[in-house]
Amino acid sequence: MKTIFEEHAPGRGTEYLPSRKVDLGAFLPAAEIRKELPLPELSEVQAVRHFTGLSRRNYGVDNGFYPLGSCTMKYNPKINEDTARLPGFAQVHPYQSEETVQGALRLMWELQQDLAEITGMDAVSLQPAAGAHGELTGILIVRAYHEAKGDAERTQVIVPDSAHGTNPATAAMAGFEVVHVPSDERGGVDVEALRLLASEKTAALMLTNPNTLGVFDERITEIAEIIHAAGGLLYYDGANLNAVLGHSRPGDMGFDIVHLNLHKTFSTPHGGGGPGAGPVGVKAHLKDFLPMPLVTNEQGHFHLSYDLPHSIGQMRSFYGNFGILVRAYTYIRALGGAGLREVSDDAVLNANYVLSLIKDHFDLPFDRIPKHEFVVAPPEDLVRQKGVKTLDIAKRLLDFDFHPPTVYFPLIVHEAMMIEPTETETKETLQGFAEILCRIIDEGRENPDYVKSAPHNTVVGRLDEARAVKQPKLLERLGG
Amino acid sequence: MRFTPHTEEDRREMLRQIGASSVEELFSDLPEAVRLDRPLHLPEGLSESEVAQLLADLAAQDLDMGRHVSFLGAGAYDRYIPSVVGEMLRRSEFYTAYTPYQPEISQGTLQAIFEFQSLIAALTDLDIAQASLYDGATAVAEAAMLAWGQTGRERIVVARSVDPQYRAVLRTYAHGRGLEVVELPLRDGRAAAEDVTAVAEGAACVIVQHPNFFGLLEDVDSMVKATHAAGALYIAVSDPISLAVLRPPGAYGADVAVGEGQALGIAPSFGGPFLGFMAARQEYLRRLPGRIVGETADKDGKKGYVLTFQTREQHIRREKATSNICTNQGLMALSATIYTTLLGPEGLRQAAALSIEGAHVLGDGLGRVAGADLAFSGPYAFEVAVRSRAKVADVEAAMLKAGMLGPLDLERFYPELPGYMLLSVTEKRTTEEIGRLLDVLQGVEA
Numbered sequence: 001m002k003t004i005f006e007e008h009a010p011g012r013g014t015e016y017l018p019s020r021k022v023d024l025g026a027f028l029p030a031a032e033i034r035k036e037l038p039l040p041e042l043s044e045v046q047a048v049r050h051f052t053g054l055s056r057r058n059y060g061v062d063n064g065f066y067p068l069g070s071c072t073m074k075y076n077p078k079i080n081e082d083t084a085r086l087p088g089f090a091q092v093h094p095y096q097s098e099e100t101v102q103g104a105l106r107l108m109w110e111l112q113q114d115l116a117e118i119t120g121m122d123a124v125s126l127q128p129a130a131g132a133h134g135e136l137t138g139i140l141i142v143r144a145y146h147e148a149k150g151d152a153e154r155t156q157v158i159v160p161d162s163a164h165g166t167n168p169a170t171a172a173m174a175g176f177e178v179v180h181v182p183s184d185e186r187g188g189v190d191v192e193a194l195r196l197l198a199s200e201k202t203a204a205l206m207l208t209n210p211n212t213l214g215v216f217d218e219r220i221t222e223i224a225e226i227i228h229a230a231g232g233l234l235y236y237d238g239a240n241l242n243a244v245l246g247h248s249r250p251g252d253m254g255f256d257i258v259h260l261n262l263h264k265t266f267s268t269p270h271g272g273g274g275p276g277a278g279p280v281g282v283k284a285h286l287k288d289f290l291p292m293p294l295v296t297n298e299q300g301h302f303h304l305s306y307d308l309p310h311s312i313g314q315m316r317s318f319y320g321n322f323g324i325l326v327r328a329y330t331y332i333r334a335l336g337g338a339g340l341r342e343v344s345d346d347a348v349l350n351a352n353y354v355l356s357l358i359k360d361h362f363d364l365p366f367d368r369i370p371k372h373e374f375v376v377a378p379p380e381d382l383v384r385q386k387g388v389k390t391l392d393i394a395k396r397l398l399d400f401d402f403h404p405p406t407v408y409f410p411l412i413v414h415e416a417m418m419i420e421p422t423e424t425e426t427k428e429t430l431q432g433f434a435e436i437l438c439r440i441i442d443e444g445r446e447n448p449d450y451v452k453s454a455p456h457n458t459v460v461g462r463l464d465e466a467r468a469v470k471q472p473k474l475l476e477r478l479g480g
Numbered sequence: 481m482r483f484t485p486h487t488e489e490d491r492r493e494m495l496r497q498i499g500a501s502s503v504e505e506l507f508s509d510l511p512e513a514v515r516l517d518r519p520l521h522l523p524e525g526l527s528e529s530e531v532a533q534l535l536a537d538l539a540a541q542d543l544d545m546g547r548h549v550s551f552l553g554a555g556a557y558d559r560y561i562p563s564v565v566g567e568m569l570r571r572s573e574f575y576t577a578y579t580p581y582q583p584e585i586s587q588g589t590l591q592a593i594f595e596f597q598s599l600i601a602a603l604t605d606l607d608i609a610q611a612s613l614y615d616g617a618t619a620v621a622e623a624a625m626l627a628w629g630q631t632g633r634e635r636i637v638v639a640r641s642v643d644p645q646y647r648a649v650l651r652t653y654a655h656g657r658g659l660e661v662v663e664l665p666l667r668d669g670r671a672a673a674e675d676v677t678a679v680a681e682g683a684a685c686v687i688v689q690h691p692n693f694f695g696l697l698e699d700v701d702s703m704v705k706a707t708h709a710a711g712a713l714y715i716a717v718s719d720p721i722s723l724a725v726l727r728p729p730g731a732y733g734a735d736v737a738v739g740e741g742q743a744l745g746i747a748p749s750f751g752g753p754f755l756g757f758m759a760a761r762q763e764y765l766r767r768l769p770g771r772i773v774g775e776t777a778d779k780d781g782k783k784g785y786v787l788t789f790q791t792r793e794q795h796i797r798r799e800k801a802t803s804n805i806c807t808n809q810g811l812m813a814l815s816a817t818i819y820t821t822l823l824g825p826e827g828l829r830q831a832a833a834l835s836i837e838g839a840h841v842l843g844d845g846l847g848r849v850a851g852a853d854l855a856f857s858g859p860y861a862f863e864v865a866v867r868s869r870a871k872v873a874d875v876e877a878a879m880l881k882a883g884m885l886g887p888l889d890l891e892r893f894y895p896e897l898p899g900y901m902l903l904s905v906t907e908k909r910t911t912e913e914i915g916r917l918l919d920v921l922q923g924v925e926a
Contacts, residue, residue: 013824022833058588060576088539094751103541129614169794169804273810275753313652318751336525461778
């Protein structure tokens with residue numbers, strides 16, 4: 001498809017604003033005024049067709065099944081889109097006085113309370129803009145907590161080898177050294193190895209539970225004891241909370257800090273790469289370290305409180321991705337507590353169902369009851385003898401109009417394929433997906449080259465990623 | 481209201497296939513000690529009609545800028561957004577997609593980001609741009625981290641005339657890396673090159689906003705010179721609408737340009753979601769945080785787009801990554817791309833020009849207001865910083881009574897500026913509305 005730069009024709013633009021002529025020279029020094037502004041000009045119809053055309057070259061949850069492990073691509077309810085656009089939410093300025101935004105503040109306060117209840121935490125900040133941003137908030141709280149105790153020697157953050165890449169990247173951004181703890185043969189944290197790593201240098205352990213293999217670490221209480229005994233804090237990466245809503249809470253597992261991904265568990269759309277929201281919850285002893293401001297409730301009057309003497313400060317401008325908070329709040333109110341528990345029931349049921357349908361066709365690195373997602377690998381003979389790899393299977397899935405699972409993650413499983421169906425899919429969809437997946441394995445044995453050259457039905461074939469780096473073209477300019 | 485489709489019959493059949501007797505059995509590996517043995521204490525679920533009413537009632541408790549005339553700006557703007565923007569953003573092929581990990585079925589998102597990068601590079605007049613950051617504040621902080629990574633120097637210099645929200649976030653991020661933040665003092669509302677020279681030695685970067693938080697033009701040329709003389713990077717912070725009419729960062733020698741993109745077709749939404757952007761000179765490509773999209777081709781030579789230079793990023797480089805950012809503000813970048821495409825160069829210039837003209841109608845009009853003066857001297861745009869003899873709280877109350885929102889009390893962020901306030905004018909404000917504001921200001925008792 002042509003780019004907006006290729007569609008440019010001078011003078012095509014539409015008038016959206018009053019055409020009154022302004023003499024800028026009356027207000028600005030001539031030397032400061034910009035001469036050239038090389039931006040494309042398109043008519044409104046051209047622009048509409050251009051962006052509609054782009055949308056047709058995209059695939060979202062509304063197009064079909066999206067079992068992208070670790071990303072919780074559940075259906076995004078449309079009512080959320082309507083409520084977030086209500087003028088009382090969308091057309092409100094962040095510097096309006098508190099008495100003019102009581103509705104927005106009440107919503108935020110209630111959401112703080114709800115997320116605290118769901119996670120078993122005592123206080124929640126809604127400020128972080130995404131999961132990784134929540135992680136940074138949490139690990140800066142870890143840092144501030146130890147600093148406040150005068151404990152400057154705690155320089156290490158322990159991260160499992162199965163962790164999301166954001167965990168070690170976050171620890172480094174907060175100035176910590178990253179120490180890796182291996183997984184054991186059951187796919188959980190190697191507790192004996194952890195015992196050896198935990199020390200007076202330990203600031204925190206970052207953990208996802210269920211972890212990135214989709215299995216619940218049943219030794220979590222023991223893990224928490226080891227870290228707490230060493231004087232460290234336990235950090236919960238909430239990427240997989242969709243598995244345990246109403247069943248188990250990070251706060252009850254022994255975690256001190258948790259971040260949530262509202263764009264995963266709480267149904268807000270991912271937007272093709274954000275915006276998300278990554279609220280952070282903490283136990284009472286860490287409340288004073290939360291970012292500012294928090295929303296407080298004084299007899300039905302809602303305030304933005306900056307009264308947090310040990311606060312890590314501010315993590316972004318204003319109060320958070322408010323529009324995303326409205327969507328998550330809408331979802332929680334629609335479902336209620338029982339509905340949320342049913343979400344996890346069906347998310348886990350669906351994952352187990354898909355696994356049961358495909359397990360004879362794949363290798364299972366860890367044969368356990370998965371939670372909301374699971375990890376498999378293509379059979380070894382297919383990979384070794386036919387050269388058909390996970391990437392090929394993923395690309396072949398595209399031909400059947402399915403979004404592929406997450407591939408090559410977690411790093412500890414060779415040729416990993418991580419499947420997360422989510423709770424919103426029907427039995428028929430899951431069956432259809434499982435059938436195609438198994439058929440692709442059979443096809444790989446019979447006609448490996450066809451699978452290896454997939455996809456065959458998409459608008460472009462496999463793209464040359466090496467060329468994108470060797471001959472970089474990262475933008476276009478008017479006139480080429 | 482539920483979005484789970486299974487009937488009891490479905491569940492029974494699925495459990496039979498799995499070989500489990502109940503859903504509970506699938507949770508049997510959760511130790512007793514960590515199980516929640518009670519229902520979540522949350523309100524009962526609601527039907528769609530009930531939840532729609534609940535949210536409508538909450539929203540109705542807020543005063544919105546549709547029914548009130550807003551003179552609030554200071555980093556978040558009430559600008560006109562063409563209908564097309566909202567219409568296109570609601571195409572769910574865009575908004576229900578994940579990060580474009582599978583390029584063959586994500587060419588829409590990828591090309592849109594490529595176009596966004598191109599527009600940001602054109603607006604800032606720099607060589608490269610990335611796919612978006614959370615907001616202007618975190619973009620400033622990430623730019624400082626880039627400069628630290630590039631120079632290995634641990635001092636960050638920032639003008640006090642930079643948006644206080646941005647400086648607050650910069651301090652939080654800098655503390656994580658153990659970096660020192662030094663502020664350039666206000667000189668008649670601006671930063672001064674002499675002050676840069678005094679502290680820039682050994683600094684990683686100097687961060688200056690232009691026009692600054694008070695809407696004043698900074699003397700960027702002399703500050704770029706002083707910054708480069710000290711071997712530091714110059715980081716320019718700008719409002720993208722201002723770039724339609726003012727000399728861009730690339731032209732005056734900035735190394736990195738960052739800013740808040742909310743003004744490009746994004747609703748104020750009580751402060752978020754917004755859009756951080758970052759552009760830079762070519763040499764900093766491998767230090768940029770976050771996603772970058774590049775053009776390439778498939779085996780038949782057909783053009784396509786992919787996420788590229790990913791060895792900078794957390795999922796590959798882990799603790800050695802340039803940033804931990806993963807999810808960014810993709811849909812907001814799309815919004816900015818659509819808005820900028822629709823307005824084009826003439827529309828963007830007009831948005832800027834009408835706003836600047838309006839700000840001067842207000843600024844000049846202060847001459848007839850007894851208790852209020854322009855706070856600082858020199859050229860200004862978009863924002864009008866005012867010194868008021870009446871209490872700012874009284875001004876705010878009087879404006880609210882007249883159906884207006886504003887001003888921002890500057891003392892909140894600048895204790896040295898008591899009685900100072902900021903009013904902002906966009907292209908949406910009419911001369912008549914500005915006249916009414918002046919009447920209100922005239923009427924407030926000192």
